[in-house]
Amino acid sequence: MSSRTRWLLPAGIEEVLPKEAAVLESYRRRSLDLFAAWGYQLVIPPFIEFLDSLLIGECEDLNLQTFKLTDQLSGRTMGVRADMTPQVARIDAHMIKSNAPSRLCYCGTVLNTRPETAGGTRSPLQLGAELYGHNGLASDTEIISLMTTTLQTSGIDQTLLDIGHTGIYEALVTAAKLDDEIEGDLFSMLQRKSSPDITSLLATIECDSNLKQAIIKLVDLHGTADVLQQAREVLAVGGDKVLQCINYIEELTSNLSTKLGNTAIHYDLAEARGYHYQKGIVFTAFCAKSGTELARGGRYDNIGETFGRARPATGFSTDLRQLITASKLTPSAQSTPAIYAPLDDDPNLSATVTELRSQGRTVINGLTEDADEANALGCTQILYNKNKQWVIKDI
Numbered sequence: 001m002s003s004r005t006r007w008l009l010p011a012g013i014e015e016v017l018p019k020e021a022a023v024l025e026s027y028r029r030r031s032l033d034l035f036a037a038w039g040y041q042l043v044i045p046p047f048i049e050f051l052d053s054l055l056i057g058e059c060e061d062l063n064l065q066t067f068k069l070t071d072q073l074s075g076r077t078m079g080v081r082a083d084m085t086p087q088v089a090r091i092d093a094h095m096i097k098s099n100a101p102s103r104l105c106y107c108g109t110v111l112n113t114r115p116e117t118a119g120g121t122r123s124p125l126q127l128g129a130e131l132y133g134h135n136g137l138a139s140d141t142e143i144i145s146l147m148t149t150t151l152q153t154s155g156i157d158q159t160l161l162d163i164g165h166t167g168i169y170e171a172l173v174t175a176a177k178l179d180d181e182i183e184g185d186l187f188s189m190l191q192r193k194s195s196p197d198i199t200s201l202l203a204t205i206e207c208d209s210n211l212k213q214a215i216i217k218l219v220d221l222h223g224t225a226d227v228l229q230q231a232r233e234v235l236a237v238g239g240d241k242v243l244q245c246i247n248y249i250e251e252l253t254s255n256l257s258t259k260l261g262n263t264a265i266h267y268d269l270a271e272a273r274g275y276h277y278q279k280g281i282v283f284t285a286f287c288a289k290s291g292t293e294l295a296r297g298g299r300y301d302n303i304g305e306t307f308g309r310a311r312p313a314t315g316f317s318t319d320l321r322q323l324i325t326a327s328k329l330t331p332s333a334q335s336t337p338a339i340y341a342p343l344d345d346d347p348n349l350s351a352t353v354t355e356l357r358s359q360g361r362t363v364i365n366g367l368t369e370d371a372d373e374a375n376a377l378g379c380t381q382i383l384y385n386k387n388k389q390w391v392i393k394d395i
Contacts, residue, residue, distance in 0.1 A: 121321065
């Protein structure tokens with residue numbers, strides 16, 4: 001590698017410069033303070049741990065996204081976290097002793113082998129909240145409400161909430177008695193919403209024709225509240241399990257109706273992303289204006305079983321950097337005026353600087369006697385000696 005390219009970063013890996021870092025830290029503090037006000041306690045999982053602890057269930061996507069290496073001390077395979085949810089589940093399973101519901105939150109960098117979108121980041125700053133120990137409408141309502149409040153607090157004023165339920169797809173697949181290979185192909189096609197591929201695949205298997213049609217039509221069951229009634233008719237062949245899932249979505253929506261503010265609701269009954277470990281409601285928040293995904297989450301009951309303690313669980317996560325991009329706030333709006341303290345050994349100046357910093361003011365000490373240093377450092381105010389007292393004036 002030549003000296004001219006030595007400083008280049010790998011694709012999808014970014015560094016954060018001062019102005020953006022200031023905004024990022026402001027959002028982080030604001031979000032964690034919000035979580036604390038809702039009763040969510042901060043945890044800080046390790047950046048790396050043994051692979052079998054990081055990979056939950058049969059989630060192949062998480063496996064492919066995880067960087068792996070060998071621990072020189074134990075000889076075991078380790079992984080750099082690609083998602084903090086499994087780590088928080090492990091903490092709840094082993095470190096939280098209470099059987100009462102626990103509310104945990106986190107914020108930290110995760111590392112992915114590939115970006116989720118073309119040109120996207122491989123090192124998101126993942127912010128999230130998880131609620132363990134309760135199964136039902138109350139906890140799902142709380143998590144979705146907290147997610148939308150987090151977006152609003154970050155300056156996102158108009159969002160679109162997309163809601164689905166993995167139980168619908170699971171019930172149809174179970175009724176169709178598909179083997180693992182065919183089911184895997186069907187799942188991939190369903191997420192691409194490729195009706196022709198689904199039709200061709202189902203034509204190769206023996207299955208009730210009405211059930212085949214229900215699976216094919218599942219792709220088109222998305223839209224406003226009318227789609228729920230349509231789904232009851234189209235998917236009735238899936239049995240009571242499917243109808244229970246649809247009813248649950250409707251009840252959840254009713255609970256959320258007074259809590260979401262300026263958030264529109266959209267339904268996508270074919271949405272089952274992450275269903276290998278998510279079992280129940282799944283949801284995604286989008287920016288209403290640009291269509292950019294802002295946050296996602298869902299229920300993943302008994303995730304802690306892998307760690308010896310099965311508990312109901314629901315949660316959400318977001319990339320804090322993406323929120324900054326989508327927010328109306330800008331780095332300049334977050335900047336605070338800096339005060340320049342000239343190079344002087346007067347004890348009164350030192351005492352004044354200490355007092356101002358204790359008040360949360362930014363004071364930069366001069367290192368030279370150059371009169372232009374204050375401007376070069378971006379200071380908008382300066383301390384000057386007036387009758388042996390150091391006072392502030394605008395530059």
